[in-house]
Amino acid sequence: xxxILTGFxxxxxxxxxxxxxxxxxxxxxxxDAEISARAGKPIHQIFRESGEAHFRELERSLIAEITADxxxxxxxxxPRPAIIATGGxxxxxxxxxxxxxxxxxxxxxxxxxxxxxxxxxxxxxxxPMLSHRxxxxxxxxxxxxxSRREAYARASLTVDTxxxxxxxxxxxxxDATAKGYPTIAHPTEGI
Numbered sequence: 001x002x003x004i005l006t007g008f009x010x011x012x013x014x015x016x017x018x019x020x021x022x023x024x025x026x027x028x029x030x031x032d033a034e035i036s037a038r039a040g041k042p043i044h045q046i047f048r049e050s051g052e053a054h055f056r057e058l059e060r061s062l063i064a065e066i067t068a069d070x071x072x073x074x075x076x077x078x079p080r081p082a083i084i085a086t087g088g089x090x091x092x093x094x095x096x097x098x099x100x101x102x103x104x105x106x107x108x109x110x111x112x113x114x115x116x117x118x119x120x121x122x123x124x125x126x127x128p129m130l131s132h133r134x135x136x137x138x139x140x141x142x143x144x145x146x147s148r149r150e151a152y153a154r155a156s157l158t159v160d161t162x163x164x165x166x167x168x169x170x171x172x173x174x175d176a177t178a179k180g181y182p183t184i185a186h187p188t189e190g191i
Contacts, residue, residue: 002082002104003173007152008145009088009127010119011109012161012169017085019170026081031062031090038062043087044127052129059090067099079103088144089129092151101154107173108155111162113141 003020005013014030021028035058036042046055066084073080084104090096091106100106111119117138120127130140152158159172 001079002084003177004084004086004100004104004106005109006086006091006100006106006155007088007109008111008116008141008148009129010116011088011111012166013085013088013109015166016109016161016169016173017083019166020173021083023170023174024081024083026083029066029082029084031059031066031085032087034062035059035087056089056093059087060093060095063090063096063099067103089148091154092148097151097154105157105177106155107157107159108152109169110152110158110160112160113138113145115162116141116145 003026005017005020007013014032017028017030020026032043035046035055039046039058041049043055046058063086066082069080071080072078082104084100086096086100091100091108097106120130120137120141129144130137135143157173157176159169159176161169164172
């Protein structure tokens with residue numbers, strides 16, 4: 001089983017994924033960090049130098065690789081579990097959605113536009129989708145959220161992080177999935 005965390009920027013995907021992986025003792029795959037490591041440069045530099053289309057190609061390739069991993073856990077014999085944190089726009093791509101849906105439970109983290117605007121204050125320069133077209137931050141957040149609303153609605157579980165601590169979000173995910181998805185401890189491994 002894999003838990004795939006998706007959602008808009010600044011909803012806590014990476015932080016929640018780290019805490020969730022630690023709690024379950026599952027391996028963690030952070031897509032943006034992996035893309036950045038493989039490219040040898042930060043995401044905002046990939047966008048600036050090569051454009052969004054190139055970044056989306058890298059993202060699609062990585063997601064295809066992750067979801068094609070059919071190795072089994074040596075402890076339980078089932079597919080190796082993982083927590084996967086995607087970038088905010090990954091689920092918009094139908095190919096990514098189909099691959100991710102086929103390998104695990106898609107969990108969308110949300111937050112109100114005001115909370116997101118507050119959380120991204122000071123990091124707009126490294127968030128290429130916000131600096132696009134010079135629109136005011138709150139307007140751009142609203143536009144992007146609306147354009148991705150349908151993609152995010154396809155998630156099996158949605159958790160609002162606006163007024164929750166990281167531990168409360170992790171608890172909400174585990175509570176919601178407890179009946180259908182056992183939380184078995186597994187050794188952590190890289191990709």
